Amino acid sequence: MSGPPVSIRGHFPHKEIEHYSSLHPKARHLQFSYGTAGFRTLGVVLDSVLFRVGVLAALRSKKLDGKTVGVMITASHNPEEDNGVKLVDPRGEMLEAAWEAHATNLANASNEDFSDVLYDFVRDSRIDMSKPSRVVYARDTRPTGESLVKALEDGLKAIGAEGRDAGITTTPVLHYLVRAINTKGTKEEYGEDSEDGYFQKMSEAFRKLVSGRPRIPPLVIDCANGVGAPIAKKLAEYLGETLPFVLYNTDTTTPGGLNNNCGADYVKTQQKPPPSLNGVLQKGQRACSLDGDADRLMYYFIDERNYFLMLDGDKIATLVAAFIVDLVRLAGLAEQVKVGVVQTAYANGASTKYLADKLPVRCTPTGVKHLHHAAEQFNIGVYFEANGHGTVLFSPSTLEKLEKHEPSTPAQSTALRHLNNLTQLVNQTVGDALSDMLLVEVVLAHKAYSAIEWNSLYTDLPNRLVKVHVPNRNAFKTEDAERRLVSPRGLQKKIDDLCKRYDGGRSFVRPSGTEDVVRVYAEAVLRSQADELAFRVAGMVYDEAGGDPHRRPKEYY
């Protein structure tokens, strides 16, 4: 005889789930996957996903004793017709990896099975349905966002969760809000839980850090025609004359404008400024681009010879890390506070060399969550992807040390004050284009660097990124933080042998986590050599993977 049926704690709202889920049916032929960037695809097919994410977010909150969980609706740098959704855990960090699989599972359940699949999930995950649940959510400016918010809200209603709509705002603001809400009234209080609190905290720290320095010349900001535009406009009001902005690409209403010929991803991949800035930039003037949800940042300028020079995530990481190392030493804390940098294999070899002479540098697989976790291992961890996503993390014990340390000289006291202000300036929950931008401006002001001087700290090795279309990218498996291939067998040896023939040659191959391609990266001392190496490796990858010889791109060797 079997025992009593295993039941869950509290009330499972079968009726409400059935009712609301019938309003957001999943199309049979669609399959979804919670990847590196959450769910991301065409906005018009995401209705059922948003409803189910609402349900999942509410359950995640119950599982965490009613702590507030965040949901961000955005597709970042993707084209305007795409959309996506990500969950944010209570400390403002990305969703715990184990729940990514639950998200995928629930999103793909058939309409008939959804309620049962959900019941089993609640039971197996031991979620106590009698706990409260709270979810704060926001969206970017995409046209599909409005209806997706409604679908999400129905998911919250189905579970009876308390929802808070943070409106149209950036990904970093949403992450900030989550942390601020959950730390309210504790000794770790992160800031006031409002957009105003976010601006106050950042702008106050910035003012303190640049006070007494020469007036900062205006900064040109390309807002990607996205949500960065209204948020940068508000930030400008808080900063006033301390940092004048000249905003471009701020049109969030004309259809098709978002990320189109502008934004951080455009600049990084095209290696040129947005056409809308042609003729705008003065020689040597600092400019930067945000992406569609303002969590990535690219700086650049035009030099004396009218060449375009890009100051990417690697350049930002080196500038910031070197500055922090100096401050720690000046504050008399070099022995107690260890600063480290985290990069991926895509970091320019010249940046890694420049950094490794000064401090420990770690390499992790691609994807912010890997970098973020590795950075947590340092007392102060600076992490950036070359594409401009990154931040600085101060460990809890370091924050305490910085607060309690008794400086023995006025110079130590000044450096310590700067460090403490930096902990307020930096959005430690996630990469934040605006917070990173203020951080860069602080360092430039302190060092009295122009963009030209910043750029000359080291010279980037010429590099080339190639996408190779192969029948099955899963045949490519890597190790050593994606720097070496273990499969297909023998291919790594061929790449190694080839690299030896190029001065400063380095190349690696990995399957993309976001696109159906294999990526080839190569760098070398000379531009022509970097290109040749990349296309030779691309050719090897193509042939090895069984690519159609008739369609073999002609630039491959």
Ligand SMILES: CC(=O)N[C@H]1[C@@H](OP(=O)(O)O)O[C@H](CO)[C@@H](O)[C@@H]1O
């Ligand atoms: C070479 C490159 O830029 N890769 C990007 C891209 O990942 P892939 O796994 O390479 O497709 O998208 C990720 C998510 O946005 C981002 O973290 C990463 O840096």
Ligand SMILES: [Mg+2]
């Ligand atoms: Mg983004």
